[in-house]
Amino acid sequence: MTKVVHKFGGSSLSSATRYKAVANIVLGHCKAGDCVVVSAAGKTTNTLVKLWQSYVQQDDKAFNDILLQVENHQRQLLSELFSEASAQSLRSQLQDELVTIAKAANARTLHEATLLAHGEVWSARLLAHLLNTLNVSASDVDARGLFAQHQGQLLHAQNKQACLSQIDTSKINVVTGFIAADCDGNTITLGRNGSDYSATLLANYIDAEAVSIWTDTQGVFSTDPRKVGSAVKYPKVCRVQANLLARLGNPVLHAKTLSPLKDTNIKLQVRSSYEPEIIGTEIVKQGYSKEKRFITTFEELDLIRVEELVNGEVRTLSQLIQHSIHHFSKGGEDYLLVPSNDTHAVATHLQGRGNIVETHLRGVALVAPEYEITQLSQQAAVVLEQQDVVIRFTHSDSNYALFLTDQSIDSDVLAILHDKLVNKGREIAVIIAGLGNVGEVFVEQCQAQIEKLQAAFDLKVVALLRSKEMLFCPSGISISNWQQQWRSESQHYSQADLLERISELDYEHKVIIDITASDAFSDMYPSFVEQDCHLISANKYAGTAPRNWYAKLLEQLQERNLFWRYNTSVGAGLPINFALADLQNSGDKVTRIEGVFSGTLSWLCSSYDGSQPFSDLVIKAQQMGYTEPDPREDLSGRDMQRKLLILARDLGLELDVEDIELEPLMPTHLAQGDWGAFLANKQDLDVFYAQRAEQAARDGKALRYTGALDIDEHGKVAAKVGIAYVESGSAIANLTPGDNIFVITSQWYQQNPLVIQGPGAGKEVTAAGIHSDLYWLTQNLK
Ligand SMILES: NC(=O)C1=CN([C@@H]2O[C@H](COP(=O)(O)OP(=O)(O)OC[C@H]3O[C@@H](n4cnc5c(N)ncnc54)[C@H](O)[C@@H]3O)[C@@H](O)[C@H]2O)C=CC1
Numbered sequence: 001m002t003k004v005v006h007k008f009g010g011s012s013l014s015s016a017t018r019y020k021a022v023a024n025i026v027l028g029h030c031k032a033g034d035c036v037v038v039s040a041a042g043k044t045t046n047t048l049v050k051l052w053q054s055y056v057q058q059d060d061k062a063f064n065d066i067l068l069q070v071e072n073h074q075r076q077l078l079s080e081l082f083s084e085a086s087a088q089s090l091r092s093q094l095q096d097e098l099v100t101i102a103k104a105a106n107a108r109t110l111h112e113a114t115l116l117a118h119g120e121v122w123s124a125r126l127l128a129h130l131l132n133t134l135n136v137s138a139s140d141v142d143a144r145g146l147f148a149q150h151q152g153q154l155l156h157a158q159n160k161q162a163c164l165s166q167i168d169t170s171k172i173n174v175v176t177g178f179i180a181a182d183c184d185g186n187t188i189t190l191g192r193n194g195s196d197y198s199a200t201l202l203a204n205y206i207d208a209e210a211v212s213i214w215t216d217t218q219g220v221f222s223t224d225p226r227k228v229g230s231a232v233k234y235p236k237v238c239r240v241q242a243n244l245l246a247r248l249g250n251p252v253l254h255a256k257t258l259s260p261l262k263d264t265n266i267k268l269q270v271r272s273s274y275e276p277e278i279i280g281t282e283i284v285k286q287g288y289s290k291e292k293r294f295i296t297t298f299e300e301l302d303l304i305r306v307e308e309l310v311n312g313e314v315r316t317l318s319q320l321i322q323h324s325i326h327h328f329s330k331g332g333e334d335y336l337l338v339p340s341n342d343t344h345a346v347a348t349h350l351q352g353r354g355n356i357v358e359t360h361l362r363g364v365a366l367v368a369p370e371y372e373i374t375q376l377s378q379q380a381a382v383v384l385e386q387q388d389v390v391i392r393f394t395h396s397d398s399n400y401a402l403f404l405t406d407q408s409i410d411s412d413v414l415a416i417l418h419d420k421l422v423n424k425g426r427e428i429a430v431i432i433a434g435l436g437n438v439g440e441v442f443v444e445q446c447q448a449q450i451e452k453l454q455a456a457f458d459l460k461v462v463a464l465l466r467s468k469e470m471l472f473c474p475s476g477i478s479i480s481n482w483q484q485q486w487r488s489e490s491q492h493y494s495q496a497d498l499l500e501r502i503s504e505l506d507y508e509h510k511v512i513i514d515i516t517a518s519d520a521f522s523d524m525y526p527s528f529v530e531q532d533c534h535l536i537s538a539n540k541y542a543g544t545a546p547r548n549w550y551a552k553l554l555e556q557l558q559e560r561n562l563f564w565r566y567n568t569s570v571g572a573g574l575p576i577n578f579a580l581a582d583l584q585n586s587g588d589k590v591t592r593i594e595g596v597f598s599g600t601l602s603w604l605c606s607s608y609d610g611s612q613p614f615s616d617l618v619i620k621a622q623q624m625g626y627t628e629p630d631p632r633e634d635l636s637g638r639d640m641q642r643k644l645l646i647l648a649r650d651l652g653l654e655l656d657v658e659d660i661e662l663e664p665l666m667p668t669h670l671a672q673g674d675w676g677a678f679l680a681n682k683q684d685l686d687v688f689y690a691q692r693a694e695q696a697a698r699d700g701k702a703l704r705y706t707g708a709l710d711i712d713e714h715g716k717v718a719a720k721v722g723i724a725y726v727e728s729g730s731a732i733a734n735l736t737p738g739d740n741i742f743v744i745t746s747q748w749y750q751q752n753p754l755v756i757q758g759p760g761a762g763k764e765v766t767a768a769g770i771h772s773d774l775y776w777l778t779q780n781l782k
């Protein structure tokens, strides 16, 4: 049976609300036999450390005050989470433990690790009880019965046996993180942030399939997202880089966390317990992900040069100060970067072999693939100099560079470094579906656009899709000769194949560009979003799908911070959606949109003069690339109905396609059968149109196909698309064939409406409009 280990840190358990959120995650993600490793709630470990310090200093008043603080916190959690009766046994256990702590303090027999261990014990007990109250079978497990250590070495064989026999496969096992026992059963701790290590150790011992570290960030970022808004969350990071980041003090993963996973296939994920629906970062084995660029910062470090560093001594020192120590060699000498607070302990241990070279250093480390590091570190040095940061010490290795200074590296400097060194290398994988009229022109235009965006983005077209065949190349398709590559490499595919290939893509950003007219393809949007893909659509089906589906898609996109651009789905390249968004964002209220929203129908109605059958013009419009794949979508008015619905939804109106009245511009029986059947009866269309055009001429009017949406002062909506007999000489009658016109009346454009007019269909303008959406996306990506 596959087992998964989940780990929740203190920040995930900082309040009763957070406990409930964690219990919900457990409900949604765990099954019997899984383990949930927990840290002490919130800042409990820090408080317990202070309690220990007051004990050592024999400050009884402080000791009693802090103990009361600990007690109040635990009691508050109990009372907020459980009823009086349900919490009774937990309360009395807590009471007994607090009495034992107080007695041991009085008798001067308190033991540091045993005291600190209470934090994790309380968390595990509380979460297990909470799960039980939610009817989930769970029990708390004290890791001191699982992990034994002798002289600093874990007893792996014994521990594995203990874990396999004690982890109950019929329940969820809530295991204490951070703590273990020595051979005599005394409590020991696994180091600061040792709960991550507990989780990976446990995963190794029970042969788990995966470990999820649930934390307060969405995953591993290119730099600290709290300081740099444009920090990029990486979907995959390789173990070697994750390890290096940990050794450099990056707080997301800790130095020891990865070691139990070495030589195993156990998957490791870092994800947010605050946003559990967001996919985090997967830490993958070497070779399963490209190496990325990172910038990590340091605060308050001392640099110590060590003579004759003994093998294994860095580990011993790290254990001594319960903190990772970065070690490197330069000019044949060994250096340690040690937190300034711990320098004394380290120097004492080194007994005269350590020379303190620099103190109270700050700085940055740049981590990057080996082939980039030299160039990037030179650029970093220039940027830091431009920002007046004086470097006291530098060091570079094959895959990182250190810049140490005594100045503080503020967020602005970090953001500039990040923009110049990391964002520059941001990659976007582009998947283009639909290589028809518009799609082919879009691909042709790609080469120039990719070059233009190159300064800020590395844009790679990784897939080209037709309905049954695809060309998928994760490293990028050569756009200049894609046809040739298509002929030799394209393959038949299913939807499942496509989703699997997308899930394997190792890019910071992915975007699906839908230039199909397929509702089956748009049905896959939720699955694309699940794979963290942005969406750009010329296709109108998703935008006009039933309201519930549409609303869920919007919700899903929002949850994942993903964008959906669809400007070309209405008015081709005309900036109609931009204009509506802009009006609303500036506080205006749109009350009416009317006009001609179909390039095909505009061209047909304006071009018809009776000299040739209407159906001949329809075939011409099809050849010019104006019509939908089946021109009856245009003639039936359905395409224009969809466009009006997209605009209505952009105004926040909750409509479905049936809410828009529709009058077709063809006899309804021509909708039956395939295109061949239509062609066989096309004279019926000619008669239908000629009769109406003659009627219009008799009345001195022009026959056009128009749409209108009205919102009255009570919010009541009326919407219709259909045949209109407009005054000769009016703006609509005089429309250039193929042009669309959008006449927008609003609070501020009441007497004199806002008009947007121009080509409403055509391959070039539409392809350019899709590029405009792609450009917008690159400018708005975080
Ligand atoms: N033609 C125009 O002026 C404008 C078109 N649009 C929209 O652009 C889209 C494409 O229009 P056109 O290029 O004229 O159509 P088209 O019929 O020439 O091309 C559509 C392409 O999509 C492919 N396709 C169909 N189902 C697919 C699937 N499931 N997966 C992958 N590919 C699939 C087809 O093989 C075809 O190559 C339509 O949704 C249309 O409404 C939007 C604005 C203007």
Ligand SMILES: N[C@@H](CC=O)C(=O)O
Pocket: 568, 569, 570, 571, 572, 597, 598, 599, 600, 601, 626, 627, 628, 634, 639, 760, 761, 762
């Ligand atoms: N067939 C459509 C193309 C654009 O959406 C039209 O003619 O407007």
